[in-house]
Amino acid sequence: MSASKRKGKKEDKKAAVPTESNRPVVPTDSNRPVVPTDSNRPVVSNESNRPVVPTGSSRNKDKLMVCAIDFGTTYSGYAYSMRSDTMKIFCPQWTSGTSTLVSYKTPTTVLLDRDEEFVAFGYDAEKMYSEYVEEDEADDYFYFRRFKMMLYEKTMKEKLSTETQVSDIRGKKLPAVVVFSHAIKYLKDHLHDALNTKGIDIQDGDIEWVLTVPAIWNDPAKQFMRQAAEMAEIDSNCLVIALEPEAASIFCKELPVEKFEEGSSNIDVFSPGKRYLVLDAGGGTIDITVHEVKGKGKLQELSRASGGDWGGITVDRTFRKMLTDIVGVKFLDDYCNENTSEYIELFKDFEVKKRQKIDESSQSGRVTLKISSTFLEKYEQVYGKDISRRTKETKYADSLKWEGDKMRMKKELFQSFFKPSCDEIVNHVGKLLADPKVVGTNVILMVGGFSESEIVQNAVRSAFPKCRVVIPQEAGLAVLKGAVQFGHNPSIIAARVVKFTYGIECTVPFDPAVHDPGKKMKDPENRNSFRCHSIFSKHVEAGAVVYLDEEQKEHVYYPIRADQKSISFSVYISENADPMYTDEPGCTYLGNLTMDISNTSGEEKPEFAAKLKFGGTEITVSARNAQTNETANIKLNLLNKEP
Structure with a gap:
């Protein structure tokens, strides 16, 4: 014994x-x-x-800076602020190598060589891997994307350990902790390079690091992220874990009225005694919790965090299913492996349309997506008929047309891709608001990149007409910037x-x-x-x-x-x-x-x-x-x- x-x-x-x-x-x-x-x-x-x-006499009071890493399913980024001016938060800009798109986040993609050594991250990883595919050298590399969601799915089926593996785009596997640590280290090094460029000399010990995780993640997953950060040479003494909906709630609480979307307002939402539901809709998961504002600006959780894997990639999966209904699973998989850059561009274009307002993305009642001519030519070579003819044989005959290098679909078909996700969100929010523990909650705070979708916003508003829906202008950055604020004052969340x-x-x-x-x-x-x-x-x-x-x-x-x-x-x-x-x-x-x-x-x-x-x-x-x-x-x- x-x-x-x-x-x-x-x-x-x-x-x-x-x-x-x-x-x-x-x-x-x-x-x-x-x-x-x-x-x-x-x-x-x-x-x-x-x-x-920590409490008021926290260990990080002597740190010069707080830097938060928002590690997302589809996009990641970091932000920081100095202790001398905590609310002046800096976010680096990232530029896509194939377009003029500039954003505050970069794709969560990692490129490693055959020896598992780091090569590139984000847009650079996408660009380089596409070149390797064209040069028939892709077999010499590992290309990981959306691996955060893979980790969540693993935790639903098995116990997480340091031996848990994730698959790259071609099915090759590596320990998940290795892939995550490479990504974290890249963002950490990127910060130091940016600071050095500005002539700012800050040592590792002067930085309090914050790493965001979904609130619905279990305890082993949080410890997993901490270990990955330690492998990325972040001292555990200088690291805190922030829960994504909590970070977003903190960010919105400090926003002035003019920083919210037209038609939504934070007036009285964050006054003492008020209760509101936080709907954090990300690329992979939907995190939902309910907060009550306490005295001195503190927040208390009223209902344990809940949610599921109903985020933005659920819409991608539904869109992909439509494609496989037409061309078949094998054809689309082969196209992904042999024409990776074009496959990535297709879904990148789809991502842009997902976030646009309906009127902007569906002129003349149709949504248009660019499609490579290679896709159309290959289909005809494999099946001996053009894709338009095949589409007419499917249930999409009246709602989808192929015109040159474009795929044009009716607005109703495009909106149907969101239905599985929206239904899950609405059903879950409805059950949560019916819980006696959260009685009096009539405000829904929508944050996260997926919350920028007008289709998702409309689904929530129409399902809960008695609730006030509040959306910050920077919904996709709410978690990231809020995590910086959490790093400066972790005691703002008084109870969980x-x-x-x-x-x-x-x-x-x-x-x-x-x-x-x-x-x-x-x-x-x-x-x-x-x-x-x-x-x-x-x-x-x-x-x-x-x-x-x-x-x-x-x-x-x-x-x-x-x-x-x-x-x-x-x-x-x-x-x-x-x-x-x-x-x-x-x-x-x-x-x-x-x-x-x-x-x-x-x-x-x-x-x-x-x-x-x-x-x-x-x-x-x-x-x-x-x-x-x-x-x-x-x-x-x-x-x-x-x-």
């Missing part, structure tokens, strides 16, 4: 349910003593692993709602009237008695409101053997409020908590106290020797495989 909890003096011997005094750690292969090595040695509890959300019930796996004295006979085991301390294993020892309950820097109750453990060097146990989450066992429906293994107890100074039976903190954007843990009060080494690993 790895560890146990000491019984309290006043414990009722008949008690069988888990209490604070009888929660020993369950003995399993996953929690037997771990010998500390360079690869698994627990980190000392210090400023880098205490709550990510816990998504799951968290606990550790432990054992308790076996009671045949209460416990499952299949979980009966001999007590390793007393062979004449029995214990029940796989007990879910609850630390915090799903739906609980946790405040900034709030610590849960301390739990004390002690080693079973005198030669034991570590205490290790499994952490679980549950969708249920009060689970009894860790293997019952709704329970999921989260990770492993390892406490280094090698330095016990000859104590006869040392005790160690550990406590979890949930008030920040990440779970953190601290531990101490309960007898000497010295800080103990402890590590929470959420990226290991299941026990």
